[in-house]
Amino acid sequence: MSSSAQPSSLLLFTSSQAPLPTRYPHPHKPRFVIPPLVHRTLHNALDAKPADGSDSNGDTSAPGFQVDQGCLILPHPDSMVKHDLPPSSRTPTPPSEAVNHADTNVVNDAVHSEGDMELTLKLHLVGSSSAEERTRWVDEALSTLSTYKGLGAGSVDTLLVGWKGVDYKGKKTAVSEFFGCGAEGLEGGGGAEASEEVEEEVRDSWGRIVEALKGEGEQRVKRLGTMYLPLGVLQRLTTGNGKVQKPEINMLDTPDCHHLPKEYSGFAKEHAVELWAGGGGEGADPLPDAELHNLLQEFASPLGLKSISDLIPLRADQLKYDLASPSSVQPGVQVKWVLGYTVLSKARNVVKDRGYVISATL
Template identity: 45%
Template structure:
């Protein structure tokens, strides 16, 4: 489906870490954590007499936000631009107190220094490199606007693509994935997808002001061949610095090939091991369609019919062998962003969650 034909955009923020398993049939693998968190959020937001939802008809293509932004925790970490614009020596505030030269109150400064923000962005809907870059900008803009987490204050930004989910061991090819092991056991991805990823990263690395100057850029689940090209993207064509981190959807790095870990160590690339549950497609579009189906009538009423209940009203089933959904549906997930805000001094999580961006079709 083309996003140009979408009737509205949906932005959905998870509000709880307590899962509520979906009630509809779905593929048993991969085991994903996000559908259950979205299910919980939809019930928290839409059950009851006062649903928490924002709908703006805008330019004819409505924007739906669940829950209502007023109910979200907003941190308001100041951006470097804000600090610069406010920074003046002995500049009094309206209440007569002097504003520090960095433009921040003591409380804000301490909060800023103490916080470490990690962002993972999954680009899941097929697109061109330039459109992928716009989605990166969109996602960081949404994070800043509604959660108060400035792009300049992102410590690490990790970006992944659907179809790239290397776990460090040879497995059966996922029927819904373009990734596979070749005859020599080397994990590879579809050549067209690889070309798109490399072109997208070239644009990301060359984009000025995309994130803060100190932000570390990294990839999600890149196999060795792709990782090498992302670490040294310029290949003699200018001074383009590459990525510094590669996160893996695996509990540890023990079963990674020695040449993989050896290369990363030699190039100073950090390998991050994760517990799994996200994969390269954390919330497949049929999952989101079926999650919204339970609330289709209410969503139609709350949006004045912009969300068509007749399209969301029918569940998408699974095929005969139960391995995948039968079809897509009336929803197309564009990207999924996860954020984790940690107190460095106390080593505790201040806030974490997911943001899902999707197109809803007429």
């Protein structure tokens, strides 16, 4: 970028379902789903740009990215498929980004009509902020998706909300440990609970989100649910939250050999809360600050990101990033929210579009 001031915020849209493995050293666990997709997006957006980040006319916002009022937007908005435009006027998908995987039924062509489209969103609220600010992030995420992708301008079919620090996956039981995957869990217990502070944040922000999206005169979302709530939190949010609407769905990211205790599924059935299993593997913090920092470091120069000059190294034990030592590199980016979206053609029962949107401060 030609300007000396770096952007103050970031909007990043994954533009392909073909992951590109990251190049920086990272802990063996957990393995994140989103960083390889972001890595592919960054290369798709920037590989064709001049090294100084400008074109022959000195335009710093084309073709790979745009800086709008201090917000760095990747890839450039003009290159994104927009579902509120007629098919003939949509930007075609480059051959290098076209996807037609038989195992996922992803097809990057135009949605036939708005009536045929079913939109499911998973919003991870991961930044540190107040419940009031998190509620604004929900509106910000929906508005961002509508503005740049033409999705959800009318009504969203399903929106699931998750919070950092709330990540219940079920539990391994003695039976499943002994016999292997497929054995039904027989042990009781609702699994790990969120801390009191996190649960208070969940309950407060949930009430505000329900009021904002499904309050009197508001029906911006047809079905509103949660992600990864342990049994105790789900019980208190469902039966002990006053007049606030309970979650209609609770999605659980259940790995192999993990099972829900009978009292969990029994409670959900009794109170008409749908349980969705197999959430996609994102986890409650799908793109930690250190991961996004290291992803952006490779492209910091053309993007003008002066706060992201060095990689964050691993600790000596290789288990986590080294963020505690006095000389450690601190993340130059803070993720606020991560939004996953899936567009399903109901007539053909195939996924027409899917991806992630990341919002962060720099």
